[in-house]
Amino acid sequence: MIELKSPAEIERMHVTGRFVAEVLTEVREIADVGVNLLDLEHHVRGMIDRRGAVSCYWDYAPSFGEGPFRNVICLSVNDAVLHGKPHDYVLRDGDVLSADFAVTIDGWAADSARTFVVGTPAEEDLRLIRATEEALEAAIGAARPGNRVGDVSAAIWAVAREHGYPVSTEFGGHGIGRTMHEDVHVSNKGKAGRGLTLRAGLTLALEPWFCRTTDRIVYDEDGWTIRSADGSRTAHSEHTVAITDDGPVVLTRREDERA
Incomplete structure (x- = not known):
């Protein structure tokens, strides 16, 4: 079921979104060569506890995955792109790290992800992230009343084609609000003019993710961590967005993204 949110409810999601942005900013600041992924996990747990937020990931048990997820942030390194379980791994110079984070505050969720290079970046990794x-940003621009879900998907796909990156359709964006995952699904590949008509009050988590040279994925033995099937590097960007009569409002925008 799709629930349209009132302006007051969107503002409550914005409160959560600001905290999500704060956490991802801090993860970017402290993730460095020599830092263990488990240290990042425990740092974020402390931030959640101090804020009185509730992790959307802890005990998450969808149809995919092996048992409940027992971490509060997804940390995916290099060829891992989604649902990376924090584990005993020390970051190395040149690692590509994707951090995906979602919580609720006072019953309202926000979800965001960012990818960055630890230490010395390779230009091909920066190009993929960009x-x-x-x-x-193209998807956000298409998220306007009267457009369709397919317009958002087509905007993502057009950018991927322009840069020469294949697109997997196995995971994509989604509705969000009272819970992390709500209707509607937003594929990262689609045709303009197709699908649900977007209306003011709809809130979506839009999340393009690309593997450099494949559209196929594989799972780690942990049942959660998703990697490119050919071992090529990956990147993932996500924001929670509210569709309003005045245009899209990004609820998880970070200070380092603002003009």
């Missing part, structure tokens, strides 16, 4: 960021 492509997902560009695709996300």
Whole structure:
């Protein structure tokens, strides 16, 4: 069921979104060569506890995955792109790290992800990351009343094609509000003019993710961590967005993204 949110409810989601942005900003600041992923996990747990937020990931048990997820942030390194379980891994120079984070505050959810390079960046990694960021901004721009879900998907796909990256359709964006995952599904590949008509009050988590040279994915033995099937590097960008009569409002925008 699709629930349209009132302006007051969107503002409550915005409160959550600001905290999500704060956490991802801090993760970016402290993730460095020599830092263990488990240290990042426990740092974020402390931030959640101090804020009185509730993790959307802890005990999450969808149809995919092996048992409940027992972490509060997804940390995916290099060829891992989605649902990476924090584990005993020390970050190395040049690692590509994707951090995906979602919580609720006072019953309202927000979800966001960012990818960055730890230490010395390779230009090809920066190009991949920039492509997902560009695709996300294109998707946000298409998230307007009267457009359709397919317009959002087509905007993401167009950017991927322009940069020469294949697109997997196995996971994509989704509705969000009282819970992390609500209707409607937003594929990262689609045709303009198709699908649900967007209306003011709809809130979506838009999340383009690309693998450099494949559209196929594989799972780790942990049942959660998703990697590119050919071992190529990956990137993932996500924001929670509210559709309003005045245009899209990004509820998880970080200070380092603001003009």
